[in-house]
Amino acid sequence: MDAVRANPQPPWRPSPEAEAETAEWRRTLTAGGAVQRDATERLYELLLRVSRGEVQRRAAAIRVTGPELDDLAHQAAGDAVIAVIRRLHEFRGESRFTTWACKFAMFEVSTKVGRHFWQHPTVPLEGADWERLPDRLGITPEEASQDSELLAAVRAGVESQLTRRQRQVFLGVVVDGIPIDALALRMKSTRGALYKTLFDARRKLRGYLVTNGYLDAEGKETR
Known part of the structure; x- marks a missing residue:
């Protein structure tokens, strides 16, 4: 433990490739027209893959399968894309851009899974069983x-x-x-x-x- 404290991990430093990737995402997501639409679609597909993985991992807890489960993933990915674009100016380059963006998808999945449970509860809501x-x-x-x-x-x-x-x-x-x-x-x-x-x-x-x-x-x- 003392060795860890004495030699803390240095903060993440973006590689030239990561910096170029971030710059490209920033440019294309704010370019307008066909360029922005294409970038938004690529971001959506990325976040949809993440969302599908997350909802599958949590499916057993809320007892949702099939089209309804996939619909939750699509909703989460769509809302995550909107959040990423809205908060693009907040990205400080402290991780890869895609890592930062994927966190929005995971947050949206968590929120939607929680809401789905309260809309369709499968356990008693009053008192401990x-x-x-x-x-x-x-x-x-x-x-x-x-x-x-x-x-x-x-x-x-x-x-x-x-x-x-x-x-x-x-x-x-x-x-x-x-x-x-x-x-x-x-x-x-x-x-x-x-x-x-x-x-x-x-x-x-x-x-x-x-x-x-x-x-x-x-x-x-x-x-």
């Missing part, structure tokens, strides 16, 4: 009947050890199975922030279960 907890934790019905004491301890830990926000994220993601994108939209947060909150919540719960003798230090059940 604790009966789903064993399945969310990978525990079979047979194991759950044997581990009822452990599950009760988990519930007690959630209610007594977690902050209000940690409890809301844990219940939403782990107990009710709400996709992280949808929860981030509802809580006006980001995926990264909620993942950090969930990580902290899991760590607190594990500590609680170890302290109270339900798990050993390696995470194995003791009862």
Whole structure:
């Protein structure tokens, strides 16, 4: 760790090729006429590939397939293109232009997946469904009947050890199975922030279960 701190990674420096690529995108996306239309179409195709990959990766969480899933990708790519062109003047060359542009597509996918979930919810929206907890934790019905004491301890830990926000994220993601994108939209947060909150919540719960003798230090059940 000390070596890493002593030798931090230098900031990214664009190569001549990357600078030329950025200059070409800037020129063509603002040229007007057929040149701009062609550049916009090329950007759209690039961001559509990214969007399709992202929606496919998240499809299971929102139970969407086929044309509806592809429509989400097209919507995300289209909105991303508009955002890139609108904010083109903000690009500072701290990454490749295409890397910067692709972030808009990923953001749009995240937003649209979240909105789609709330428009077509597949889980209860009011109250935590604790009966789903064993399945969310990978525990079979047979194991759950044997581990009822452990599950009760988990519930007690959630209610007594977690902050209000940690409890809301844990219940939403782990107990009710709400996709992280949808929860981030509802809580006006980001995926990264909620993942950090969930990580902290899991760590607190594990500590609680170890302290109270339900798990050993390696995470194995003791009862």
